[in-house]
Amino acid sequence: MMNKMLKWILWLAGFVFLILYPKLFGIYYSNVFVTFAIFALYATSYNLLLGYTGLLSFGHAMFFGTGAYGTALALTHISGFPLIPALLAGALAAAILALILCPIMVRVGGTAFAMLHLAFGGLMYVLALKLRHITGGEDGIGGFDIPPFSIPGIVSFDMTDPLQFFYFAMVVLIGSIWILWFFTKTPFGQIMIAVRDNAKRVDYLGFRVPQTKAVIYVFSGAFCGVAGAVYALFQNLISAEDGFHVMTSFAPIMLTMVGGIGSFFGPIFGSAIFGILEELTTRYTERVELVFGLVLIFVIMFAPMGFVGTVKMIKEKWFTRQGV
Amino acid sequence: MNILETQGLYHDFSGLKVLFDVNLQVEPGERHAIIGPNGAGKTTLFNLITGTYKPSRGNVVFKEKDITGAGPWKILRQGMGRSFQITSTFDRMTAFQNIRLAVMSTRGIRFNMFRKVDKMQNVTEEAEEILKRINLDGERDIQAGNLSYGKHRSLEISMALATNPDLVMLDEPTAGMSKDETHYAVELIRRLTEGKTTVIIEHDMDVVFSLADRITVLHHGTILATGEPCDIRDNQAVKDAYLGEMGGEEDVCY
Numbered sequence: 001m002m003n004k005m006l007k008w009i010l011w012l013a014g015f016v017f018l019i020l021y022p023k024l025f026g027i028y029y030s031n032v033f034v035t036f037a038i039f040a041l042y043a044t045s046y047n048l049l050l051g052y053t054g055l056l057s058f059g060h061a062m063f064f065g066t067g068a069y070g071t072a073l074a075l076t077h078i079s080g081f082p083l084i085p086a087l088l089a090g091a092l093a094a095a096i097l098a099l100i101l102c103p104i105m106v107r108v109g110g111t112a113f114a115m116l117h118l119a120f121g122g123l124m125y126v127l128a129l130k131l132r133h134i135t136g137g138e139d140g141i142g143g144f145d146i147p148p149f150s151i152p153g154i155v156s157f158d159m160t161d162p163l164q165f166f167y168f169a170m171v172v173l174i175g176s177i178w179i180l181w182f183f184t185k186t187p188f189g190q191i192m193i194a195v196r197d198n199a200k201r202v203d204y205l206g207f208r209v210p211q212t213k214a215v216i217y218v219f220s221g222a223f224c225g226v227a228g229a230v231y232a233l234f235q236n237l238i239s240a241e242d243g244f245h246v247m248t249s250f251a252p253i254m255l256t257m258v259g260g261i262g263s264f265f266g267p268i269f270g271s272a273i274f275g276i277l278e279e280l281t282t283r284y285t286e287r288v289e290l291v292f293g294l295v296l297i298f299v300i301m302f303a304p305m306g307f308v309g310t311v312k313m314i315k316e317k318w319f320t321r322q323g324v
Numbered sequence: 325m326n327i328l329e330t331q332g333l334y335h336d337f338s339g340l341k342v343l344f345d346v347n348l349q350v351e352p353g354e355r356h357a358i359i360g361p362n363g364a365g366k367t368t369l370f371n372l373i374t375g376t377y378k379p380s381r382g383n384v385v386f387k388e389k390d391i392t393g394a395g396p397w398k399i400l401r402q403g404m405g406r407s408f409q410i411t412s413t414f415d416r417m418t419a420f421q422n423i424r425l426a427v428m429s430t431r432g433i434r435f436n437m438f439r440k441v442d443k444m445q446n447v448t449e450e451a452e453e454i455l456k457r458i459n460l461d462g463e464r465d466i467q468a469g470n471l472s473y474g475k476h477r478s479l480e481i482s483m484a485l486a487t488n489p490d491l492v493m494l495d496e497p498t499a500g501m502s503k504d505e506t507h508y509a510v511e512l513i514r515r516l517t518e519g520k521t522t523v524i525i526e527h528d529m530d531v532v533f534s535l536a537d538r539i540t541v542l543h544h545g546t547i548l549a550t551g552e553p554c555d556i557r558d559n560q561a562v563k564d565a566y567l568g569e570m571g572g573e574e575d576v577c578y
Contacts (some may be wrong), residue, residue, distance in 0.1 A: 207397060
């Protein structure tokens with residue numbers, strides 16, 4: 001009972017904090033926060049594969065990029081295309097890509113899975129560079145109109161206003177993360193975790209492993225697409241470099257490793273840690289990757305369970321010491 | 325009428341003949357033990373029956389249906405459960421969650437993504453009831469990988485039984501157990517498989533002779549003898565190949 005109350009109070013506090021955030025910290029830090037939230041969603045959907053199903057992918061940028069390009073292309077070529085369908089177009093594009101790839105991907109595992117993703121991710125990067133008449137090549141697609149979020153006759157929010165976009169992005173991103181969280185709590189989510197632990201036994205319990213993996217794969221791809229779509233709307237620009245580059249593929253791995261691989265909220269903490277680090281580092285130097293790399297090495301060597309795992313461990317130690 | 329039959333089963337691993345012409349017959353309701361020296365092909369036979377491998381030749385007939393070459397998930401849904409020689413549970417999930425997955429499978433809850441599993445009261449109740457029956461209710465929230473060996477094995481065996489199969493295949497359920505644990509496991513198996521058809525691979529002859537209604541002896545990939553425990557014990561070929569002289573201390577036959 002108390003626990004439930006505490007939970008609601010925390011939710012309420014978080015909600016109030018988010019509403020007041022732009023007023024407290026100003027537009028610049030609001031934009032930092034949006035970037036953080038985009039990568040939090042990206043890494044969380046990625047973690048469905050890495051942390052929950054135990055599949056390491058080196059090419060998830062292809063879903064992020066496809067989502068971003070999907071939205072950008074829809075807005076460029078269809079005049080008067082509304083905001084929510086544009087967002088869904090990005091998610092759908094990523095989901096379709098995942099659907100096309102899943103017959104191969106669900107039948108391989110381990111290294112083959114990782115390397116095939118590296119290959120397809122690389123292919124998508126080259127395609128984005130070379131198909132200039134569609135993707136704009138190295139320049140990417142930019143300057144498309146961002147439609148307002150409107151319910152005809154009731155309200156209309158101007159998405160070019162950073163403050164209103166902040167709220168819109170928060171609703172979409174946090175909503176998506178909530179859906180993913182709910183997903184892990186359903187019976188299907190249990191089967192997903194079981195596949196990570198012991199795929200053979202899942203088979204012997206009467207569940208079909210490839211089909212299960214396929215659903216998770218498409219789900220993960222679609223939500224990476226949502227993250228990409230919000231990114232395209234946020235930047236009003238998407239380029240091959242941002243969307244498909246191999247560094248974009250490694251970002252969620254890094255965030256998940258540092259945040260805590262075995263937990264749902266790990267990637268979100270990871271995203272926060274790197275967001276803050278980047279903010280602090282860029283004040284002194286351009287070489288952000290240098291700091292990121294050092295942090296990653298430090299975490300792998302001394303805290304392999306990441307931030308969440310380490311906090312949990314410290315908490316447990318502290319409690320046992322109390323007990324003794 | 326047999327519930328399970330293998331008809332002229334052959335299997336080879338890239339040229340190495342593991343099984344040839346195996347005709348196993350399991351009658352409904354019996355506890356059927358498969359014994360034989362190491363490398364006789366017992367586990368391979370299990371793997372062929374439960375769908376891990378497809379046999380090179382021959383058929384597996386289960387409940388008068390040909391299930392040769394069907395995948396494990398399909399065979400399970402026809403009503404055949406299996407446990408493993410090397411404990412094969414979901415080690416980072418709790419004992420309760422392990423059993424719950426089996427319960428979900430029985431109830432056909434598979435691609436449900438719209439309800440929280442914790443809110444499915446009847447699934448929770450059934451899983452808890454099974455835990456109680458196997459005396460694991462005290463370990464409900466312990467990760468399977470952290471259970472003691474004996475309890476981990478109990479979990480392994482009961483996961484095969486939790487899907488409520490018509491036929492249970494137990495691959496060395498007492499492997500690696502101490503004497504006390506074995507004794508406990510045998511009682512557990514006896515209790516849980518009451519009235520169920522059970523096929524069991526076992527090395528421990530005390531276990532075999534106390535549990536089994538019929539015994540099949542596998543030797544060098546083929547069936548040496550099938551029969552009731554007393555017949556097997558007195559069978560000269562079996563004595564030569566495997567059992568040896570068992571002394572006179574047991575008296576199950578008299």
